[in-house]
Amino acid sequence: MDNVFPLPRDLPAAAEPATEIVRQLRAAGHQTLLAGGCVRDLLLGQTPEDFDVATAALPEQVSALFRPTRQVGAQFGVVLVKRRRRWIEVATFRTDGPYLDGRRPVQVTPTDARHDALRRDFTVNGMFLDPLARQVIDYVGGRADLEARVIRAIGEPVARFDEDYLRLLRAVRFAARLGFPIEPATLAAIRSHAPTLAQVAAERVREELERMFLHPARQRAWGWLGDCGLLPYLWPGAGWQAAQIQRIDTLLGRLPAEAPFELTMAILLADRTPDDIERIARDLTLSNEQREMTMWLVAHQVDLDEPARPSLAELKRLMAQPAFAALHRLTAARYEDRPDADVRRNGLDARLRSIAPDTVQPEPFVRGDDLLQRGVAPGPAYKEILDALYTRQLDEVIRSRDEALAALEALLKERNP
């Protein structure tokens, strides 16, 4: 059979826990294989992130054989099995029943490996591996497409995207990450389905966007989102001007391989109002932390453009924020717009290096109690005075509590002569 061929490499040690599960399920009489992304990555010579197990055993049979397990998606035939501190997905071979609104199958039915391959999304994701015989089992032409370097839907593309609209984004993610083009019929189906993306649950969209933009190939993903006509449907009312799309592409291309998701979102939303960003973040179900960080980055995106301009206190206040490292990366990307990018980068870095870490957020020399003792009642003036003194402390104009108290007396005299 030409759809079975040897894996041309040894299995990495990371495959051992999943292989152990395969061995045990086979010993109990159930056909069991590794499936999906791990087979693809092994054939590409890459190290898979996780090894998924696919088996003829039913979820209750899997649960009975292993401890501990978790029933995450038992209705979809998926059981998690814990091995060496990691949860491994063990999924029963299944066909997906009719789909409801292109979201979730109404029911799934246990089946054999071949039919399980046919319900998967793209040919390169549809192969199995027998880790004991070290043989790949390919019912969908995945090997040929891996060699041709192309993303192709398994089966009839229109029908496959009709079943699950999330596959529109998955195609983009894999095309970007693998650096493969999307095969023409698959691409045409994606383009004609683009508006259906609006019907996908926001959490699923957000998860795909996170995976897409956390990957170093994020600029390519952005290009594919545009090519596929998906940009208007990322969230309700998403509108883009050509110049914005181009600008985002440029900035994403300048980020280092590792960049937080909030930074990429800040680049996407750079010229929207805070109200719009807040609404989009909520529509996309970003966490509060993700939303706040994104909004902070957009609010402060130009603050370091002139590295000599911020005062010491202003710089320290930025440095004290959790997203400062991301702001620093964004700033470096913005500098590349200018002929003197190097000068700016060196200038900023020299300033940052000159600031001792323990002076970034020091304990204030003067506190509310000091003001109360001097008869200042809590209120706007109270906060103003504390802020002004703390700014001078950050600026290192005030260097001790005595100096701070002297400055306080002077301030109070000024206010109440």
Ligand code: ATP
């Ligand atoms: P990654 O390394 O990014 O996790 P992966 O290929 O493992 O890539 P997953 O999202 O973890 O991708 O899914 C595992 C496998 O399950 C896929 O390779 C594919 O065969 C199948 N699959 C996942 N989601 C879908 C879907 N929406 N439609 C069809 N098949 C899917």
Ligand code: MG
């Ligand atoms: Mg995976």
